[in-house]
Amino acid sequence: MRAWTVSYLALKGGQREVKVHVSPEPRMDFLHKNFVYRTLPFDKFVQRAAEAKHTDFFISEDESYYLRSLGEDARKEPADLRKQFPELAEDFQIPEFFEPEQFFSSVFRISSPGLQLWTHYDVMDNLLAQVTGRKRIVLYSPKDALYLYLTGDKSEVLDIDNPDLQRYPEFVKACRYECVLEPGDLLFIPALWFHNTLALEFGIGVNVFWRHLTPESYDKKDPYGNKDPVAATRALQALERTLGILEELPSDHRDFYARRMVLRIQNRAYLREPSEAEYETLQKHSCLTHSD
Structure with a gap:
């Protein structure tokens, strides 16, 4: 929590290239793709993501950045902090909430201040460790899926704070659970629970996913861990x-x-x-x- 400053991350992460989401607006929309993918050296990315205004940019000086780390071969291998960022992984201990053989991935998540991600669910249990910065998390129960206007694993309702009730009238029936993660907080997000994240500050989190069902329940060609069970x-x-x-x-x-x-x-x-x-x-x- 104390060590992971921008300068420390840039030094330890080095010039390894990372693929990042870049959006002209802070509310990212995966369904309509209001962002582009760009590649940056990790040290440059961290410095840009921490800025409110950018002198170097792709779209505009107030563009927003988001990193969801990937495996060495993004099409086949899940993300693992220990493999992609070994120097930084030394600072992070994976909580022992599951057996080692159940481990699936550990994902670096770094976002610009004010960045909001779409509401979605994951098919594996996971822990979100908020290392630095503050992040608001809004969750919805799987039992409220009928009110969330789903396309695949994502909700069409982007603005959950001021939803368009003419387009999404049933959304008001979904029960909202909300918390703010402070640095050092750990949140357990059960499989199939919908979640929406808003970075209140520049911050860094690590998601740890594990297989809570039997191994054959999962799609073996799924490096992201977000395909529905077989x-x-x-x-x-x-x-x-x-x-x-x-x-x-x-x-x-x-x-x-x-x-x-x-x-x-x-x-x-x-x-x-x-x-x-x-x-x-x-x-x-x-x-x-x-x-x-």
């Missing part, structure tokens, strides 16, 4: 085929059998909903509805 992918593919078959029916029949299918899914796959008494207890200790 069984989930098969189920979603089967759903697309089923929807295609339903298209052969008239609209009223399609509606009827689709509703029957939804009911089957609810009965077979949904977790049990809490009783009224349990729900009241949850409300007292958790999130109130928006009508309250």
